[in-house]
Amino acid sequence: MKVLLTGANGQLGRCFQDRLPADWHILATDFAELDITDLEQVTAAVIAFKPDAIVNAAAYTAVDKAESDVELAERINVAGPANLARVAAQHGIRLVHVSTDYVFDGNxxxxxxxxxxxxPxxxxxxxxxxGEQAVSATxxxxxxxxxxxxxxxxxxxxVKTMLRLGKERDALSIVDDQRGCPTYAGDLAQVIIALLQQNAAGGIYHYTGDKEVSWFEFAxxxxxxxxxxxVLNKxxxxxxxxxxxxxxxxxxxxYSTLASDKIKGLGIALSDWQGALKKTI
Ligand SMILES: NC(=O)c1ccc[n+]([C@@H]2O[C@H](COP(=O)([O-])OP(=O)(O)OC[C@H]3O[C@@H](n4cnc5c(N)ncnc54)[C@H](OP(=O)(O)O)[C@@H]3O)[C@@H](O)[C@H]2O)c1
Structure with a gap:
């Protein structure tokens, strides 16, 4: 399996490289090597590397900053995946794209x-x-x-923000009325590998950690x-x-808990985020 990875320096991108099966080949790219918003760059990379699959770990993920940076967020989260989907479809390449629970309103x-x-x-x-819609249409x-x-x-x-603040401050106030499921990026990477190995059917799959909490409970x-x-004294x-x-x-x-019955039906277990948290810390 030859995989073209985008956003290779992000959380998912790094975890994906750490877990790559020994007999897979990877072209790991981030913005400097391959800007997904540039169709010509995407086309050239695919023609040169001839991947079997593209894994898109690139995204604009600064949720608050996006409110005032709409154009760039759209370019990276919509035009970028659309470019990848177009080139993947043209060349018969499997595309794995990643999206978010924030497509829901939480009601x-x-x-x-x-x-x-x-x-959203x-x-x-x-x-x-x-971005999801552009990918599935193309x-x-x-x-x-x-x-x-x-x-x-x-x-x-x-997790890293809490550890930093825990060193700097004696008291923290944390939001307790937003609930969701923490997910370890390493488990997500492993699941993407499994979906490619299984040649899973195209479509949307929900995959998160196995226990719902509030941000306060997560902290x-x-x-x-x-x-x-x-790691901390107290x-x-x-x-x-x-x-x-x-x-x-x-x-x-x-409230953004995702039902994961579809992916569990493929024999994939949810992320044991509490176990992963211990290893991460
Ligand atoms: N983080 C979360 O809590 C969360 C929750 C739900 C879903 N997701 C989704 O999960 C996926 C992975 O998230 P993550 O946390 O691993 O993201 P991340 O750590 O922010 O990594 C994203 C990577 O994409 C790169 N990038 C940005 N623009 C690019 C471009 N035009 N071309 C190529 N690379 C580009 C970034 O580079 P720079 O750093 O240089 O910009 C960064 O290395 C994303 O699709 C995200 O929307 C994340």
């Missing part, structure tokens, strides 16, 4: 399935949804994996492990607050 009280109506609240969510056999609350040992994520779990592992005092008490430029869904 549900039971987990969202792949068929649930979407209604933020620019980021809107661009990711438009490359119907593309695999789109929606995931959520991604963390890893790489890049920027909630509690992070500090419990950090103290157990002696946990800061944590205070649960509401979204209204912590206004951000982007609106986020209050």
């Amino acid at each position: 549900a009280s039971t987990p969202y399935t792949e068929q649930s109506p979407t209604n 609240l933020s620019v980021y969510g809107k661009t990711k949804l438009a 490359a119907p056999d593309a695999i789109i994996v929606r995931t959520a609350w991604v963390f890893s040992e790489y890049g920027n994520n909630f 509690q779990a992070i500090f419990t492990v950090a103290v157990q592992k002696s 946990s800061p005092t944590l205070t649960p607050i509401t979204t209204a008490q912590y206004p951000t430029p982007a609106h986020r869904p209050a």
